[in-house]
Amino acid sequence: MNYNISDRINALQTSTTMDIAAKSIEMKSNGIDLIDLSVGEPDFPTPEHIKLAAKRALDNNQTKYTLNVGTLELRQAIAKKLLYDNNLQYSPGEIVVSTGAKQSLFNAIQVLVNEGDEVIVPTPTYVSYIQMIKLAGGIAGTVPTKEADQFKLKPEILLENITPKTKLLILCNPSNPTGTVYSPRELKDLAQIIVDKKLFVLSDEIYEKLIYDFLEFRSIASFNDEIKKRTVVVNGFSKSYSMTGWRIGYAAAEEEIMKNMAKLQSHSTSNASSISQAAALEALSASQEIVEFMRNKFEIRRDFIFTEINKIPGLSAIKPEGAFYLFVNVSELLNKQLNGYNFSTSSDLVIYLLEEAKVSTVPGTAFGAEGFIRISYANSMENLMSAVEKINQAVSKLF
Ligand SMILES: Cc1ncc(COP(=O)(O)O)c(C=O)c1O
The missing domain is CATH 3.40.640.10 (Type I PLP-dependent aspartate aminotransferase-like (Major domain))
Structure with a gap:
């Protein structure tokens, strides 16, 4: 059946972040213990x-x-x-x-x-x-x-x-x-x-x-x-x-x-x-105390993830001053023969991290910037600690 979908809609690209979120959900539903650092929403319940x-x-x-x-x-x-x-x-x-x-x-x-x-x-x-x-x-x-x-x-x-x-x-x-x-x-x-x-x-x-x-x-x-x-x-x-x-x-x-x-x-x-x-x-x-409570938690997590990711060889990031994302420069890992791996794009690396570290992130290409991945730190400290460890292990295998 040809539905003749309109040219306007055919010209649209699907949201890459949604695609990766869907893949993460699928892995989770298959019983895989995944840490999802691809999401763009606070992990706190609504007050x-x-x-x-x-x-x-x-x-x-x-x-x-x-x-x-x-x-x-x-x-x-x-x-x-x-x-x-x-x-x-x-x-x-x-x-x-x-x-x-x-x-x-x-x-x-x-x-x-x-x-x-x-x-x-x-x-x-x-x-x-x-x-x-x-x-x-x-x-x-x-x-x-x-x-x-x-x-x-x-x-x-x-x-x-x-x-x-x-x-x-x-x-x-x-x-x-x-x-x-x-x-x-x-x-x-x-x-x-x-x-x-x-x-x-x-x-x-x-x-x-x-x-x-x-x-x-x-x-x-x-x-x-x-x-x-x-x-x-x-x-x-x-x-x-x-x-x-x-x-x-x-x-x-x-x-x-x-x-x-x-x-x-x-x-x-x-x-x-x-x-x-x-x-x-x-x-x-109502009182805005809860906003400050959540902001403060994000700041602590920001400090943690910024410091720890920068310790991993091959990864570097500038210190974000707002939102809840770390935009990590991964260019050192791209287009090189690394212990049998060769990632030509940040998407290849995101898939590697998903499969090898069981951590989901978003490729920079989703934001019009190759050579980066986005890590969301809207997640518990416990998960962030575990994710950093797993990313470190996965990236270390490349050298
Ligand atoms: C920069 C930016 N603007 C707007 C939105 C959409 O926000 P809302 O949930 O209010 O539609 C998002 C959500 O991720 C965002 O990151």
């Missing part, structure tokens, strides 16, 4: 008070459609958060709650990108941006960043890559997959270029709360009114509150942009789940 709020919402029959843009209470709480945490003043009318941050990213790209518009995407990058740009008919102009620059987009490189067709820059700060965090100075310089060149920026701030070494998180939108008008801020509850399954994210920007994002959402998912919205309201309204 109890948030779950209780969802139960209350159910008991109170908050089980109907909400406003398409999200409940007023939740958007008010988000506006308050943006003001207190980020010094950004948005009215509830400039905020749309979506089904995960992913839907906000999708909506923003659909609303801002026209057929043939170019979007600058610094790589290594979160996998989905490029496919979303393609779906909108845009052209993803990937711009490689260097490990020596902590994978940061330099202002001069941004300038070099702007063409008359460039409309938008995508900035993931803190970054998945590298854990890079931009300093306020660096953001200010990028913001100036965005304003001067009359571009827009989609600022993915989903890892905002997972930031280490007492660094200060700044939103690129927060420097002045001009850059704020040219920014769509995207954030959500998945990572900060360990709520990946609840699917709540949001975007904030100028009313003109948000009205159109709301219009698009009204024709796709309507509103995010009413129960999840009630839970998200509780997450923002």
Whole structure:
């Protein structure tokens, strides 16, 4: 049967991270004791008070459609958060709650990108941006960043890559997959270029709360009114509150942009789940102690995995300052005859680690960067210790 799948969808690539996660799940279901360091979600359960709020919402029959843009209470709480945490003043009318941050990213790209518009995407990058740009008919102009620059987009490189067709820059700060965090100075310089060149920026701030070494998180939108008008801020509850399954994210920007994002959402998912919205309201309204508790745990794990992985011959990584990933340089292991093995790509190495060490990671190619693998440290210390040991043994066999 020929289903004549649309050209639009045929042009999309499947998410490599999902493929590897599926393979890991299959190995696990076959009884193989696997340590999964490929995942992009916190290992903590959703905090109890948030779950209780969802139960209350159910008991109170908050089980109907909400406003398409999200409940007023939740958007008010988000506006308050943006003001207190980020010094950004948005009215509830400039905020749309979506089904995960992913839907906000999708909506923003659909609303801002026209057929043939170019979007600058610094790589290594979160996998989905490029496919979303393609779906909108845009052209993803990937711009490689260097490990020596902590994978940061330099202002001069941004300038070099702007063409008359460039409309938008995508900035993931803190970054998945590298854990890079931009300093306020660096953001200010990028913001100036965005304003001067009359571009827009989609600022993915989903890892905002997972930031280490007492660094200060700044939103690129927060420097002045001009850059704020040219920014769509995207954030959500998945990572900060360990709520990946609840699917709540949001975007904030100028009313003109948000009205159109709301219009698009009204024709796709309507509103995010009413129960999840009630839970998200509780997450923002209650004490933020639990966020700090989880952040602190991640920082301890970051320190451990960073130190231990760097001790393994053939592997090296720069210290990530945010998110929960270590982006490991494995180029020393590629394209060499190593004790009978020859890995030509980071995917070959990921498969080797899966089979030999029973540890699952993600190849850099999934993020547009060959020569690296991504290790997620959103896992227990016990598992991380065991994984490091197993990776060490597997990699040692190569020499
Ligand atoms: C950089 C980045 N943005 C957005 C998302 C999607 O988040 P959500 O679960 O809120 O859709 C993820 C999830 O992995 C991510 O890593």
